[in-house]
Amino acid sequence: MIEKIQLLMKIHxxxxxxxxxxxGTERSGISHFLSGRNKPSLAFVQKLLENFPELNPDWLLLDKGSMLRNEEVEATRNKSVSNTVTELQFPVEEPVLDVKDESPIEYGDVDKRIEKHTPDTIRTQTPTDESIEKIVIFYTDGTFSAHKSR
Structure with missing residues (x-):
């Protein structure tokens, strides 16, 4: 792959x-794999293919085909994809709205409805003998602070 990247650099x-x-990578990273010290990462290969769309990924990765993508094959692929998308036209159905026809509500009626849905008993927490011993706060930078009760 090193020779292929060198050829790409020479052509451009x-x-x-x-x-x-x-x-958008480090110069040292490119220098390291051009010298044979490291191998190109997947992220590097993806950036290479994104920035050089004419480069054939089969040639770069698998040593198959020509260096550059065949424009005729690519145009045919794009045309068939657009035809497929055009053929997939789905009918749009109108949503069915279920609206209940209710008579207008007076303000007094609203108060009665609210009262109707109020629970008969309200739960309250009873105080216990437990107390807070320590609170720990974790920060996004990996640090924390602990606070003890006095």
Whole structure:
């Protein structure tokens, strides 16, 4: 793959620094895999294919086909996809609204309805002998602070 990336750089007349800038990666990373120290990561290969759409991924990864994508094949693929999308026209159904026809409500009636749905008993918490011993606060930067009761 190193030779292929070097060929791509030669065709586009780019240095390692130019390629790093175009891909938004570190210059040292490109230098390391061009020298054979490291292998290109998946993220690097994805950025390479995104920034050079004419580059054939089969050639780059599998050593199959030509270096550049065949424009005729790509145009045919795009046309067949757009035809498929055009054929998939679904009928749009109007939503059915279920509206109850109720008579107008007077303000006094609203109060009665609210009273009707109020629970008969209200639960209250009874105080216990338990008390708070310590509160720990965790921050997003990985630190925390602990506070003890006095």
């Amino acid at each position: 007349q780019m240095s390692a620094a130019d390629l790093a800038e175009k891909l």
